[in-house]
Amino acid sequence: MTPDQYFPLLTTPAGTIRHAEAVPLTQLAAQFGTPTYVYSKAALVAAYQAYASALAGKRATIHYAMKTNSNLSLLRLFGELGAGFDIVSGGELQRVIAAGCKTDKVVFSGVGKTADEMRLALQHGIKCFNLESVSELDRLNAVAASMGKIAPISVRVNPDVDAKTHPYISTGLKENKFGVAFEDALPLYRKAAALPNIQVIGIDCHIGSQLTEISPYLDALDKVLDLVAALRAENIVLHHLDLGGGLGIRYQDETPPAASELISAILQRLEVRGFGDLELAFEPGRSLVGNAGILLTKVEYLKHNSAKNFAVVDAAMNDLMRPAMYEAFHDMVAVQPRNGGSSGSAGNPQSYDIVGPVCESGDWLGRNREFDLAEGDLIAILSAGAYGMTMASNYNTRGRAAEVLVDGEQVTLIRRRETVEDLLRAEQEI
Numbered sequence: 217m218t219p220d221q222y223f224p225l226l227t228t229p230a231g232t233i234r235h236a237e238a239v240p241l242t243q244l245a246a247q248f249g250t251p252t253y254v255y256s257k258a259a260l261v262a263a264y265q266a267y268a269s270a271l272a273g274k275r276a277t278i279h280y281a282m283k284t285n286s287n288l289s290l291l292r293l294f295g296e297l298g299a300g301f302d303i304v305s306g307g308e309l310q311r312v313i314a315a316g317c318k319t320d321k322v323v324f325s326g327v328g329k330t331a332d333e334m335r336l337a338l339q340h341g342i343k344c345f346n347l348e349s350v351s352e353l354d355r356l357n358a359v360a361a362s363m364g365k366i367a368p369i370s371v372r373v374n375p376d377v378d379a380k381t382h383p384y385i386s387t388g389l390k391e392n393k394f395g396v397a398f399e400d401a402l403p404l405y406r407k408a409a410a411l412p413n414i415q416v417i418g419i420d421c422h423i424g425s426q427l428t429e430i431s432p433y434l435d436a437l438d439k440v441l442d443l444v445a446a447l448r449a450e451n452i453v454l455h456h457l458d459l460g461g462g463l464g465i466r467y468q469d470e471t472p473p474a475a476s477e478l479i480s481a482i483l484q485r486l487e488v489r490g491f492g493d494l495e496l497a498f499e500p501g502r503s504l505v506g507n508a509g510i511l512l513t514k515v516e517y518l519k520h521n522s523a524k525n526f527a528v529v530d531a532a533m534n535d536l537m538r539p540a541m542y543e544a545f546h547d548m549v550a551v552q553p554r555n556g557g558s559s560g561s562a563g564n565p566q567s568y569d570i571v572g573p574v575c576e577s578g579d580w581l582g583r584n585r586e587f588d589l590a591e592g593d594l595i596a597i598l599s600a601g602a603y604g605m606t607m608a609s610n611y612n613t614r615g616r617a618a619e620v621l622v623d624g625e626q627v628t629l630i631r632r633r634e635t636v637e638d639l640l641r642a643e644q645e646i
């Protein structure tokens with residue numbers, strides 16, 4: 217499979233310069249500089265519609281896990297398409313509000329919600345707090361009582377299934393910090409049901425990220441449904457079942473199921489188990505944005521030593537942390553063909569390590585990549601729409617990259633490049 221086939225954003229009209237939708241990437245680099253994140257509206261909409269159409273006619277909500285990419289313009293787009301949001305901080309709730317999106321379809325996940333964050337979420341009438349511990353339940357009840365409010369809750373259970381993914385992004389095993397152990401869930405629900413300022417409305421789980429198989433979801437679902445049944449027997453009736461996010465994308469040679477395949481398998485299992493009437497919720501992140509974004513970067517220097525060829529580019533680990541953090545693979549393509557080749561590798565291809573300028577040996581973006589490169593060339597780093605910009609930092613006093621959204625021939629700057637003045641302000645204003 218070539219990138220053009222799995223990466224809907226990139227096109228190569230007439231085998232020449234790479235485009236994002238109808239816009240040449242060379243034009244974007246000239247206009248906005250590099251490094252720049254480029255997103256495709258068509259790819260974002262298509263990824264969302266894959267979920268929405270699979271759930272058409274069902275009582276179901278899609279909560280975009282916005283930690284994946286929380287640019288206000290993307291939130292607005294997903295909000296307009298009908299999405300709610302899965303947040304993990306008060307700051308993310310403020311982004312939802314700043315984007316002009318509704319807060320009544322927000323679910324609040326995370327193990328460490330502060331009292332201030334709970335207060336903010338209660339003020340704005342979110343749909344549900346996804347609780348992760350007894351202490352959190354007690355705190356939420358107290359905060360809600362102090363405001364004269366009732367907090368809607370779901371318990372995040374840890375179904376102890378192996379998501380068969382990278383240990384850093386697996387969350388549904390006993391040794392992970394996430395969720396409430398299965399055997400502790402029932403007593404926690406009993407306690408929640410008896411608290412005056414808590415309303416039990418749901419149950420949720422999220423077993424990991426970059427899942428490429430359906431079976432762990434079904435294993436988790438079976439366990440969660442056992443619990444739903446046990447709760448029903450005690451007259452604790454749940455209105456919704458939230459299966460989290462986690463569906464993987466193709467970075468290299470993975471073959472994750474399509475959203476429609478995953479959802480139809482889940483719907484079928486619910487039907488078989490007699491829970492066809494339960495309202496569903498999903499919290500997809502990566503699968504909505506990952507392959508709708510690239511990071512556009514320029515080759516500053518080519519450097520050769522006896523062991524290696526290095527291409528030093530102007531993007532770095534502070535812009536895209538995933539390779540340094542998880543040894544993640546991001547495919548890369550040359551933006552302009554050299555020597556008449558359409559792939560950019562027709563002349564004198566060599567194996568390069570693609571590295572950034574940050575002073576860390578861990579600052580690499582790709583290893584042993586075949587490229588025919590010259591200084592000044594542009595490279596598109598693929599599958600960078602998820603956990604790219606949101607994990608970016610200012611390490612080495614580097615301003616964060618610009619972000620642009622492409623819609624056909626139309627280009628919108630959706631975040632300007634950060635300046636050094638932006639970075640210094642918080643220290644100079646004191």
Ligand SMILES: *Cc1c(COP(=O)(O)O)cnc(C)c1O
Nearest residue numbers: 281325425461462499500501502
């Ligand atoms: C991160 C996260 C998600 C989204 O995960 P993806 O793998 O990006 O789909 C959903 N729910 C919760 C609770 C999360 O922490």
